[in-house]
Amino acid sequence: MNEILNESLIEKLTENEKRVYSYVTENIKSIENLKIKEIAKNTFTSSATVVRTAKKLGFKGYKELIYKIVNKKTILECNVIGQRFNIKNEEQLNEMIELIDNGKIMLYAEGLASAIVLYIYEKLLLAGKNVELFNSPVCRLMLNNHDVEVDYDAIIIVSRLGKGDISLKIAEYLKGLGSKVVLFTSNKKSKLYDSADLIFEYKEHSDGSYENYYPTSFYGYTILFFEELFKLYFEKKYSFMKKKSELVQSLEK
Known part of the structure; x- marks a missing residue:
């Protein structure tokens, strides 16, 4: 995931923001269909925290963060593409x-x-x-x-x-x-x-x-x-x- 996100940006997140980031990256298959309120509820944070996390990581908002992570993970999960070529x-x-x-x-x-x-x-x-x-x-x-x-x-x-x-x-x-x-x-x-x-x-x-x-x-x-x-x-x-x-x-x- 470091190919998408700068490691130094992740380190600057607060504990709540890191919890949001961890939840998003660990739930790739279901994350695209979840609304921002559901992310906040599942991480015991708020919608504002979710948005703030995305912006601190260099994205315009929550949707762009999810799009980038989902599409990159999809490619990384393709063993033939990522590991053989x-x-x-x-x-x-x-x-x-x-x-x-x-x-x-x-x-x-x-x-x-x-x-x-x-x-x-x-x-x-x-x-x-x-x-x-x-x-x-x-x-x-x-x-x-x-x-x-x-x-x-x-x-x-x-x-x-x-x-x-x-x-x-x-x-x-x-x-x-x-x-x-x-x-x-x-x-x-x-x-x-x-x-x-x-x-x-x-x-x-x-x-x-x-x-x-x-x-x-x-x-x-x-x-x-x-x-x-x-x-x-x-x-x-x-x-x-x-x-x-x-x-x-x-x-x-």
Whole structure:
């Protein structure tokens, strides 16, 4: 939780305020649905104390504090995302969720990774997303014929070692047209890694010397990553829809 809140700010809280903070951080799963009066009652404090706690911690108010803690905890609880992949910050995941929600996406992979991309493709189609799956022959045609019109917000490439020449050519070509290159890999010493805009590096610490026939958990955990990502996506989507519905109902009264 220290990634959200400054430790020095927590130390400056009074005993009552620390009790509020402890209660909020220890009841992540239920806290989002509790009203401020309920927090005050459960901590034997007051609504004013709850608000004051939030402001002392650098937030505009109680709602912003809860939002930040709930969303950060959700990400930290995703073991596959937080423990298996190097994630720079929460914004990196939010950017990926935004691409899934509103972007036109192209998916590409070669070899063993093709099965992973096919799974992701089917998953996005079921969710009604704007996604296309390209195989090697189609991609070669696109690269060799620059008159072919392409307009993608992002291309997602799954490549454990990042060695595919075609993957690199596709990434550089679409990047030149304004597409964002998203890469899932375990090798940061590849040209494909250097050309990517949004990178999710699997913590395998591969230097690119391992062949794909050796045992690896990269492919399985990449699928699990997307499952956790879809979970975050739907949680945010339905949370927003719920709040919007409540606002409309309040305005109609």
